[in-house]
Structure formats: structure tokens, C-alpha cells
Amino acid sequence: AQSVTQPDIHITVSEGASLELRCNYSYGATPYLFWYVQSPGQGLQLLLKYFSGDTLVQGIKGFEAEFKRSQSSFNLRKPSVHWSDAAEYFCAVAQGTGGFKTIFGAGTRLFVKA
Amino acid sequence: EAGVVQSPRYKIIEKKQPVAFWCNPISGHNTLYWYLQNLGQGPELLIRYENEEAVDDSQLPKDRFSAERLKGVDSTLKIQPAELGDSAVYLCASSLGQGETEQFFGPGTRLTVL
Numbered sequence: 001a002q003s004v005t006q007p008d009i010h011i012t013v014s015e016g017a018s019l020e021l022r023c024n025y026s027y028g029a030t031p032y033l034f035w036y037v038q039s040p041g042q043g044l045q046l047l048l049k050y051f052s053g054d055t056l057v058q059g060i061k062g063f064e065a066e067f068k069r070s071q072s073s074f075n076l077r078k079p080s081v082h083w084s085d086a087a088e089y090f091c092a093v094a095q096g097t098g099g100f101k102t103i104f105g106a107g108t109r110l111f112v113k114a
Numbered sequence: 115e116a117g118v119v120q121s122p123r124y125k126i127i128e129k130k131q132p133v134a135f136w137c138n139p140i141s142g143h144n145t146l147y148w149y150l151q152n153l154g155q156g157p158e159l160l161i162r163y164e165n166e167e168a169v170d171d172s173q174l175p176k177d178r179f180s181a182e183r184l185k186g187v188d189s190t191l192k193i194q195p196a197e198l199g200d201s202a203v204y205l206c207a208s209s210l211g212q213g214e215t216e217q218f219f220g221p222g223t224r225l226t227v228l
Contacts, residue, residue: 004156032215043118043205043219044157051215090156094215101170102217104156 002027004093004105012111013081021076021108023091032094033074034102035065039087047089050074061085086112116140118220120206126226132194135223139187139208146183147217148191149205157205163189164211193225201227 003026013019025031032051036044048059055067065076074091091105119138127133139146144165149157160179162170165186174181178197183189193200203224207217 009154034215036219041221043207043221044217045219046216049216092156101159101162102215104158106154106156 002031002093002095002103004091004103006089006091006105006108008108009106010109010111012113014113015083016080019076019078019081019085019110021089021091021110023074023076023105024072025074025091025093026072027093027095029095030069033065033067034092034094035059035063035074035076036090036092036104037061037087038090038107044090047076081110081112083112083114086110118206118208118218120204120220120223122223123221124224124226126228127196128228129198130195132192133196133225134193135191135204135206135225137189137191137206137220139189139206140218142210143208143218144186144211145209146189147205147207147209148181148189149207151203151205151222153202160191160204196225196227198227201225 005024034049035047038044047063048057050057050067058064063078088107088109090107092102094102121136146163148160151157161174161181163183166183181191203222205222206220209217
């Protein structure tokens with residue numbers, strides 16, 4: 001069965017510092033991979049997605065993620081964090097034929113300190 | 115373009131009472147999802163609709179939960195009777211249709227069962 005692991009429950013970074021959020025997945029075939037962000041009291045917003053092709057994908061708000069098949073990872077990065085990036089981040093993997101079932105990780109809460 | 119609309123945003127009820135949540139997806143989106151999000155966890159799929167057909171309800175606790183999407187547009191999720199453990203956020207999401215993986219989420223309904 002497919003699964004998604006986000007090893008870090010929470011991370012604290014200083015504003016302006018770089019960020020990397022880790023995500024590992026378990027899936028037999030090439031997965032569809034996603035990163036979503038959730039601000040308090042809000043629904044999830046898609047940051048970026050990977051289906052195929054270039055393993056480095058660019059997303060919104062200056063985020064990027066790199067798919068590494070050999071490590072079954074899809075880590076999210078940002079070179080310089082802003083205070084407004086404080087939120088919960090979810091990695092997700094989708095499978096399906098004729099419709100998709102998405103499995104979400106437990107999330108990583110990002111705190112940004114001034 | 116209006117996003118996914120959910121109501122109510124918050125609901126407090128006593129255990130054993132019924133409760134219903136409503137979702138209006140983005141116009142033109144054929145696929146509708148209901149997710150359960152417990153505190154500190156990622157969303158877990160309860161049910162997925164393709165138009166008015168429930169194509170995946172394997173995770174829906176059918177003894178107390180029910181859902182409908184009669185005209186293939188908006189949807190209602192009901193719990194009867196509610197239990198203390200049902201306290202969570204209920205998220206609705208929509209996507210264009212089969213083969214489209216990007217989901218758009220509503221803000222959710224936070225349910226508290228006392």
C-alpha cells in the first residue's frame with residue numbers, strides 16, 4: 001500500500017534562511033506527487049506537483065521540489081523564507097486509473113522566527 | 115472564479131445529535147471529495163464522487179455517515195448520530211474530473227462534539 005512520510009512534525013527557521021521539508025513515499029510505480037500548504041483556518045492550497053519529466057519542479061510562492069526516485073523522496077525547498085510562509089505543509093501521493101486517490105502525509109508545521 | 119464553498123465553517127453539537135455539512139464545488143468540476151482531517155494529521159478521504167456517482171466510499175463509516183450529490187453539483191455530508199471522536203475538520207475538495215489530479219479545497223467545517 002502506498003504511504004507518505006514526513007519525518008519532521010515541526011521545523012523552525014529564521015526569516016531569510018533557506019528551508020527544506022522532507023517527504024518520503026512508498027509506491028510501486030511512478031507516483032504523482034504534490035505539496036500543499038495550509039494556513040490556519042484555511043483549506044489546502046497546491047504549491048506544486050510532479051507527474052513526469054524534469055525532476056526539479058517549480059511552484060508558487062518561490063517554492064521548488066526535487067523528485068529523487070532512488071531515494072523515494074520529494075523534498076520541498078525555498079531559498080529564503082518569509083514570515084508569511086509560516087503554515088502547515090503536506091506532501092501527498094496520488095494513484096489511480098480513471099480517477100485518483102490521494103494519500104497525504106501527516107504534515108510539517110513551519111514556524112518562522114524574526 | 116469562486117472557490118469551493120463550505121458551510122457552516124464551525125459547528126458545535128452534543129453527542130448523539132445529527133449534523134450536516136454542505137459543499138458547493140467550483141463550477142464545472144465533476145469530481146468532488148470529502149475528507150476528514152484530525153488535529154495534527156493530513157486529510158483522509160471519506161468519499162469521492164464523479165458527477166452524482168460515489169466511486170470510492172470505502173473509507174466512509176456507513177453506520178453513521180452518509181453523503182449525497184443528487185444533481186452532480188453540490189453535496190451534503192451527514193453524521194447521525196455524532197460521537198465524541200467525530201470532532202475534526204471536514205474538508206471538501208473538487209477537481210475537473212477523471213484524469214485530473216489537482217484538487218481545490220474549501221476552508222473546511224470544524225466540528226466539535228461535546
